[in-house]
Amino acid sequence: MIALLLRDLRLAVRAGGGFGLGLAFFLIVTVLVPFAVGPQSALLSSIAPGVLWLGALLACLLSLDRLLALDWEDGSLDLLATAPLPLEAAVTIKALAHWITTGLPLVLVAPVLGVLLNLPGPGYLWLVVSLAAGTPALSVIGTFGAALTVGLKRGGLLLSLLVLPLYVPTLIFGAEVARRGALGMETLTPLLMLAGISAGALALLPFASAAVLRVNLR
Numbered sequence: 001m002i003a004l005l006l007r008d009l010r011l012a013v014r015a016g017g018g019f020g021l022g023l024a025f026f027l028i029v030t031v032l033v034p035f036a037v038g039p040q041s042a043l044l045s046s047i048a049p050g051v052l053w054l055g056a057l058l059a060c061l062l063s064l065d066r067l068l069a070l071d072w073e074d075g076s077l078d079l080l081a082t083a084p085l086p087l088e089a090a091v092t093i094k095a096l097a098h099w100i101t102t103g104l105p106l107v108l109v110a111p112v113l114g115v116l117l118n119l120p121g122p123g124y125l126w127l128v129v130s131l132a133a134g135t136p137a138l139s140v141i142g143t144f145g146a147a148l149t150v151g152l153k154r155g156g157l158l159l160s161l162l163v164l165p166l167y168v169p170t171l172i173f174g175a176e177v178a179r180r181g182a183l184g185m186e187t188l189t190p191l192l193m194l195a196g197i198s199a200g201a202l203a204l205l206p207f208a209s210a211a212v213l214r215v216n217l218r
Contacts, residue, residue, distance in 0.1 A: 001085065001089060001093055004085070004090060004093050005093050005096060005097055008093065008094055008097035008098075009097050009100060009101060011070055013101065021059075021062055021063060022059035022060065022062055022063060022102045022105065022106060023059070023105055023106070023109060025055070025058065025059045025062055026055045026056060026059045026106055026109065026110075026113065027109075027113065029051070029054075029055035029058065029059075030051070030052065030055055030113040030116050030117060031116065033047075033051050033117065034116065034117070041118045044117045044118040045117070045118045045119065045120055045182070047117070048114060048117035048118065048119040048120075048123070048182070049119070049123060049127065049175050049178030049179040049181075049182055050175045050178075050179065051117060052110055052113065052114060052117065052119070052127060052178065053130070053131070053134075053171055053174045053175040053178060054171065054175075055113075056103075056106045056110065056131060056135065056138075057138060057167055057170075057171055059102065059106055060098075060102050060103060060106070060135065060138045060139065060142060061142065061160060061163065061164070061167075063098065063101075063102050064098075064142040064143075064145060064146050064156075064159055064163065065146070065149075065156035065159055067094060067098055067142065067143060067146040068094065068143075068146045068147060068150045068213075069146075069150065072150050072151055077150070077213065077217060078217060081213065081214065081217050086210070087210040087213060087214065088206045088207050088209075088210040089206075090210075091143055091147070091206045091209040091210050091213070092140075092202075092206045094143055095136075095139045095140045095142075095143040095206070096139075098139045098142065098143065099135060099136055099139040102135075102139070103131075103135030103136065103138060103139055104135075106131060106135065107128060107131040107132050107135060110127055110128060110131055111124045111127060111128060114127060119182060120182040120183070122181055122182055122183075122184055123178055123179075123181050123182025123183075125181065126177055126178050126180070126181020126182065126187055127178045127181070127182075129177065129181075129191070130173075130174045130175075130177035130178045130181075130191070130194060131174065133174075133177075133191065133194045133195050133198055134170045134173070134174040134194050134197070134198060136198045136201070136202065137170045137194075137197050137198040137201045137202075138167060138170060140198075140201040140202055140205045140206070141163060141166045141167060141170075141201055141205060142163055143205070143206075143209055144163075144166075144205045144208055144209045144212070145159050145162045145163035145166070146159060147208075147209040147210075147212040147213050147216070148162060148212055149162065150213065150216055151216055169193075169197055170194065170197055170198075173190045173191075173193045173194040173197065174194055176190040177190045177191050177194060
């Protein structure tokens, strides 16, 4: 499992799997928002949690089309399907590799970009907490979407259309945690909902992804 994780991490970095691409997209979105809405500090403070969460979500989405495509193209998926390692575990490792190369860097850089949007002081901690709790769900859901569209020509657009509706609950509760934290309000309820979504996705979707891959590999 460790060897598979290290291999996927190397592939993600070498094949443009999202490490630099996601961070660059996140930065561009954050920089462009003040130009679009104007330099009003109060307005930027109020929309900062939602903008940062939306930017992180879209940045995660960018790298999903290559998550399983490289393994499909070189035949590695067939080997994984017949290997002693359960396919569910292999899918989980791929989701973990995607989170390490895409989700984790976004969590770490989000407070820096929050300065550009005049995020209130109390909101920085809750922004990091919400992204740390929610981005694993984005990677696992994205892996499921990648499994559904693997092998399809120009499947990137279809992948986006399939995954974006599934991302909506994570976006709602993640942005709500950051917004309430920035305003000094109670954050326990949306945070528990966000953690529940991530836990449910981690528990169920690897099995669904593995089942879909077995169908596609027949």
